[in-house]
Amino acid sequence: xxxxxxxxxxxxxxxxxxxxxxxxxxxxxxxxxxxxxxxxxxxxxxxxxxxxxxxxxxxxxxxxx
Amino acid sequence: xxxxxxxxxxxxxxxxxxxxxxxxxxxxxxxxxxxxxxxxxxxxxxxxxxxxxxxxxxxxxxxxx
Numbered sequence: 620x621x622x623x624x625x626x627x628x629x630x631x632x633x634x635x636x637x638x639x640x641x642x643x644x645x646x647x648x649x650x651x652x653x654x655x656x657x658x659x660x661x662x663x664x665x666x667x668x669x670x671x672x673x674x675x676x677x678x679x680x681x682x683x684x
Numbered sequence: 685x686x687x688x689x690x691x692x693x694x695x696x697x698x699x700x701x702x703x704x705x706x707x708x709x710x711x712x713x714x715x716x717x718x719x720x721x722x723x724x725x726x727x728x729x730x731x732x733x734x735x736x737x738x739x740x741x742x743x744x745x746x747x748x749x
Contacts, residue, residue, distance in 0.1 A: 620736055621686035621688075621737050621740060622738060623686075624736050640737065641736065641737055641738045642734065642735065642736050642737070643732075643734065644733040645731070645732060645733070645734070645738075656718075666710070667708075667710060667732070667746070668705065669707065669708065669710070670708040671706065671707050672686050672687050672688055672706055672707070672708075673686055673687060673735070675686060675745065680741045
């Protein structure tokens with residue numbers, strides 16, 4: 620399976636948001652909808668800092684200010 | 685391997701940008717750097733319209749106007 624785990628960086632630390640993310644879609648400005656392989660959904664506020672698909676990693680950064 | 689293929693929607697049609705994308709990083713406002721599993725790089729101008737990792741698909745949309 621080729622899903623990825625999503626993390627958000629807050630105050631310099633990575634926090635796991637969701638495992639096994641299948642779908643990622645924009646849901647507004649700097650808002651993203653994640654859907655995992657089980658169909659569970661989460662909304663993330665932040666910008667995409669990077670992805671490394673071979674490492675199964677999606678990294679968001681929380682908006683400052 | 686869990687890389688994905690990147691497409692851009694222009695005039696309603698999907699065009700393949702890059703196969704076997706490993707890394708995706710922001711490179712400015714609505715500019716993205718893609719790196720494939722061979723280390724080749726491409727710059728994409730557009731916004732992320734969606735990703736479906738299980739289907740190995742990253743979809744960009746060209747900026748209009």
